[in-house]
Amino acid sequence: MNKSIYFSSFLIILHVFSLFGETVSVSDSSTSLKETFDLYVNSVQNSDLAKLFSTVSDSERFYFLTSHGELIDSRQEYHTFHENWFKEADWDMPVELVKIHQDGDFGYTIAIFYYSSKLPDGQTYHLDSYFTLLYHRENGKWKVIADICTPIKRYFSGRNPDIQYDFRQHYLFDILENRRTVRNFKSIPVPREHIMKILEAAHSAPTAGNQQPWKFLVIEDREKLNRLKEEALSWYLDSPSNHKIQDRRGPEPSKNAIEAILENLLSAPVYIAVLVDSGAKYPDYIIYDGTLAAGYLMIAARALGYGTGFYTTFFPEDRMKKFFNIPDQYKLICFTPIGVPVEWPEKTAKKTLEEVIMFDSF
Ligand SMILES: Cc1cc2nc3c(=O)[nH]c(=O)nc-3n(C[C@H](O)[C@H](O)[C@H](O)COP(=O)(O)O)c2cc1C
CATH class of the missing domain: 3.40.109.10 (NADH Oxidase)
Known part of the structure; x- marks a missing residue:
């Protein structure tokens, strides 16, 4: 796991709470916070940008640490990120809530998303990641003020969905496939x-x-x-x-x-x-x-x-x-x-695997 991502996440949590001059301690869960979380998650799963942003703070000040370690620090950019993402098809993202806390006008949820998307070559890309949402109550409503992703695992699956290829294994096959x-x-x-x-x-x-x-x-x-x-x-x-x-x-x-x-x-x-x-x-x-x-x-x-x-x-x-x-x-x-190619040639026509593979006997 990337230590710098943990550290950055920690800094953001500290920073966001220091902005509001308050430290949050563990407390009981709140239904309304849970409802906001559910609405947030359902909106993402249904690519509903308007509903999603009804749960997001109206303030331009927003912190989003992506699963790739990129820091997005405005509401507008957070919006653009989701707008682009929601144009994509063929992905799925079940979510599991791990923890929910609220203290006064602040709260957070810690959840895990299990993102998967179909790649053009027929493989499936998977990303399992924690995502921590920080909330602040604005005009009586819970609003998300920060979103911190902490990736757990990235992997790929192919013909057999039960067999996983980690990032390094996938990378090697990608290199072999793309040599020209x-x-x-x-x-x-x-x-x-x-x-x-x-x-x-x-x-x-x-x-x-x-x-x-x-x-x-x-x-x-x-x-x-x-x-x-x-x-x-x-x-x-x-x-x-x-x-x-x-x-x-x-x-x-x-x-x-x-x-x-x-x-x-x-x-x-x-x-x-x-x-x-x-x-x-x-x-x-x-x-x-x-x-x-x-x-x-x-x-x-x-x-x-x-x-x-x-x-x-x-x-x-x-x-x-x-x-x-x-x-x-x-x-x-x-x-x-x-050398660097003037352009990468298209993949040359290859025989099908079935034509060239035999098992046990010719
Ligand atoms: C033994 C051998 C000899 C080759 N000789 C040449 C060559 O003289 N000129 C050339 O441009 N490519 C040559 N190639 C490359 C093949 O043309 C190329 O590997 C094939 O068309 C498949 O394309 P790919 O390498 O992009 O997959 C040779 C490849 C091998 C294995």
């Missing part, structure tokens, strides 16, 4: 810290017999990348095998079209040539080792907001090794850009 091969980048630099963090992830990939046959060649030199662009164009045009592929695919793209593709492919600020050592103990496995490391690298980069790719075409191993002075014993697994 990117082929056009902005020139925004990638800090060295991020490059190292991404390579740390690649370095944590499994390898056969823990042989760790990798080398990661990092290329940030723009001039070198520009030269590579020219070279890659001539490599492509020189290679008869490329023309054969094109014959099968349809009309051969013009030199200008290939140049434009390479311009985009080489627009990232950083590239990693993922290499593996063929002199490693288990050379038959080095391709798996290198490919897994590249996979980890791409996922880590996505977590930091970067696009990547597993580039092979246009960057033939023999030519690349000469260009970058890579010793003979190393094999090039892929040439991977890291």
Whole structure:
């Protein structure tokens, strides 16, 4: 639980009561306070903005600490918050009252809401949170003067509603789901810290017999990348095998079209040539080792907001090794850009899970 949220909640309670020059102590519950609470909750559950605000203080001074730790400190903003929220569909929020207190013209309720909303991907997002409402009697009526959310738990559920995924688990699946091969980048630099963090992830990939046959060649030199662009164009045009592929695919793209593709492919600020050592103990496995490391690298980069790719075409191993002075014993697994995409591509069409999964027997 976030300590700063507890602390802020405490400060707000103190502050609100100090504004009215009175300290509230525990006392018996009051029906009218309970009725106000029920009206407040029903109005939220029915997205009834007018009814909800009939329970809220008329004063502009209002304190709302959201479940995300954001402090909203005016009635108008509290209104806007609910107005926006109530436009949303497909959510539900049962409420459980935990405590109700009143002392003179002040009171508070402590309750738990169990919010859930359907996400576009079919999953359900859940937030269980305390919410404490502070009340003041205005012209004989109880009015809410502050609303403090203290989150208990956030989680997600999918096909089986009984199985919960916590925020960190959900986040990882989200990253995997949203990785894309990117082929056009902005020139925004990638800090060295991020490059190292991404390579740390690649370095944590499994390898056969823990042989760790990798080398990661990092290329940030723009001039070198520009030269590579020219070279890659001539490599492509020189290679008869490329023309054969094109014959099968349809009309051969013009030199200008290939140049434009390479311009985009080489627009990232950083590239990693993922290499593996063929002199490693288990050379038959080095391709798996290198490919897994590249996979980890791409996922880590996505977590930091970067696009990547597993580039092979246009960057033939023999030519690349000469260009970058890579010793003979190393094999090039892929040439991977890291950068901020010009735009995130749509998800590529994938086979359905049913097509590719079998249980127990093929
Ligand atoms: C072994 C392998 C080789 C690939 N070679 C290239 C390539 O040369 N150029 C390229 O743009 N993408 C290349 N890709 C990326 C695939 O085209 C891409 O993963 C696929 O279209 C699915 O798209 P996604 O990565 O966005 O899910 C390669 C991927 C793999 C695994």
